[in-house]
Amino acid sequence: MVEKLYMTGNEAAVRGAVDAGAKIMFGYPITPATEILEGWIAKTVTDKSLQYLQSEDEVASGFGVLGAVAGGAKAFSASAGIGHVLMQDPISMAENMRLPFVGIMMQRGGPSTGTVNFSQQEVNLAIHGGNGDSFRIVYSASSVEDMYELVIKAFNAAWKYRFPTFVLGDGYLGKMKSTVEFKKPLKPVEAKPILSESGKPMWLRNCFSSEEELNTLLNNHIVDWEKNKSKIVESETFHTNGARYLIVAHGLVASAAKETVLKMRSERIRIGLFRPITLNPFDGEALRTAARSAKHIFIVESAYGQLGKIAKAELAGHNIKTKISQISKPAEGYTPEEILAEIKKHNK
């Protein structure tokens, strides 16, 4: 069943949260994510089963999410830029205690307060922002449809696998209005109380006295992560069959790159696009498959190598002899023509 609508990425995110079974949102106004908070609050006016709290800052928002999930309710926050930085305090707690924290992060120029517009510079932050070993699931949205679908996937992944889960969008995606067709939504995963009240009390802590205790806990996390990685990874290939040139890009830059691919293909250049949907865990196998036939790979991002570092690590040591060019434009977006020009420049 297909529903045709016209909405912004931020509006799509709210719709995704509602359809995912979220019950409460904690947030703080920050461009370009504010409309998610406002849109959710508007929903709570007509749907009394939904709640919200506009917290005093992003740290409080994040801890509010943790409290709500401890109580067994699907909860989330949305932020950006420096708010995303502040939220690492509660997110680190979620990492340690396997709490299903869901966050929608609309990347803006960084570091610091940068711009309110656009970037792809919060990849490192979303994956590695805490003081642990980064067991977080990170999705990258490349379209308004993604903002809806990936939010639902994020809630399902968080509650099924119990890793904090993020959807990375950006300012353009949040604000752009697009005609969209939503697929039938995935069935939401059930939420269960975490700090259970019946039977023997649960005592949950994240601080341990001995190294050995914490190491044991982390080894358990590693087992779960390694066991479930292959079920979580997702990626998309676009015209990669027999492609001699391969673009690697994520998020909205990947959408621009799709236009680039189509333009170059019309000029008979055999180029394709590999687009990771999960940045962490990363679909390295699919990347390597797409890369094997290519003679030149172009990593394109609006950051300085944040995607590039991941992609290169996945390609290394697998006997892939392809030339790799890193194309970086921190905090600034690309048009499809600009991507084309950059590729031509690097291919000389």
Place this chain on the structure above:
Amino acid sequence: MLNTMPKSWNIESKPHLFCPGCGHGIILKQLGFAIDSLGLQKEITMGVDIGCSLLAWDFLDVPTIQTHHGRTTPLLVGYKLVKPKRIVISYMGDGAAWGIGLQNTIHAAYRNNPVTVIVINNENFAMTGGQASYTTLPGTITPTSPVGKPADLGSGFKGPELIRNVAHKDAFIARTTVTNPIHLLTTLKKAIMTQKENNNFALVEVLSICPTNWKTGAKASLDLASEMEKVYPIGEVK
């Protein structure tokens, strides 16, 4: 066989890991008796901070969650929103409530979130070795004030009085002391019932003792706590 402990104490975690003579033990005992006498053991969820209050993570026979520094209250605010029938107790020290978590304490009071906050005031950052905190008095020698806490860092932070200014008129704000366990008990009970019966915010600061970092014996510790009442008055803050 005599009861030396409240029923709501988790006997498996005893002897507990608080220092000898620590005020936490006295406070948690009266909190246990408060919970026993109100019959609320099955309704309570507790949050503890990362300071010495961390050591209370498995202290009572109630679901308990330990959080980051100063973040117990905002976590329990979120929890209470989705679990309004639970009685939530946010248990933290003076460093947490009046410093890193002050923002959160103020806003929970300002919004009249129905949580009960218990602030254990022993005038130092005890877990990390006794560094000066906001309630440390001027002139006190601590590892971060080796020649005495400078007077221009403040004359002693009066948290409950500050909170009274932003809290709802029906919120219960009070200060009590370990030197008076009976007053401590009645104050804790009232703070819990403010949440249960009236759905209002409650905050109780308890003047406590820290023999380890104060480097005082039993008598000197209690005397020092009594001295503190001159700066931090006991009773309800109206």
Place this chain on the structure above:
Amino acid sequence: MTGTTKIVLAGEGGQGIQTIAKVITEVAAKQNFQVSYIPVFGVEQRGTPSVALIILSHDKIFYPRFEKADYVVALQKRAVASVKSYITEKTKVVFDSSTISIKDLPTSAIHRFGIPATQIATEQFTAKAFNLIVTGKLSQVLGLDEDHIWQKIEKLLGKKFKTAEIKEKSHQAYLFGRKFVFELKRFSRPLFQPSTDKIIIKNDEKLAQIYPERCKGCGLCIVKCPVGALKFSDTLGVFATPVPEIDLEKCIACGNCFRFCPDGAIAVEKNKKKK
């Protein structure tokens, strides 16, 4: 002393293990040893065994932790488990024979050196000076200067010597340790072990209960008793601190000890039945 010596010190938190380590290592550093010292620590200030790892060497030391020790010094029964893994057939195991029985030592501890420091300190000096006796003996074994060590003890512990008498007794305890000859075959009896039994005392009117396994010797009950019915006894609690004893005739069962005990280690009640 040649080559490298690896030492593990272990005792109850609050017994002064880290202080002993500081005294020894600071003097050794001045005495031209290469020194490394690291406490093994967790969050708690008290209530868990306190362990110190020390390396003294003539070569540069790169890393503070090690697997096997040349000396293991165990000053409390609970701490023995923390140091078991460091013991090989070459390790010299020094232990407080007045609190630890040979049976409590692991079978791997072949070379045993007893020093009944707690007993000697309690009977001849002051109870708290037991770790000075140990410091005395250890510093002598390691070839550290007698006067430098005492000066360091004065510097680090000076504030704890509240009277000239205590300071003098402490000094004598230290010197006693320096001269002490280890027990090699016949060891003192471990009479100063922590008690684990409940203490129940009753008379016609009242019933009192004390739990040494919970008592940390804080003394709050003694201070808050309005009639002076409580005082410290010779029984040791689980943290190697003295447990109070109650004079039931003086006691008025006011409940203060019960109210103030942070550990749930004491209670007194009036008997309900009338005789």
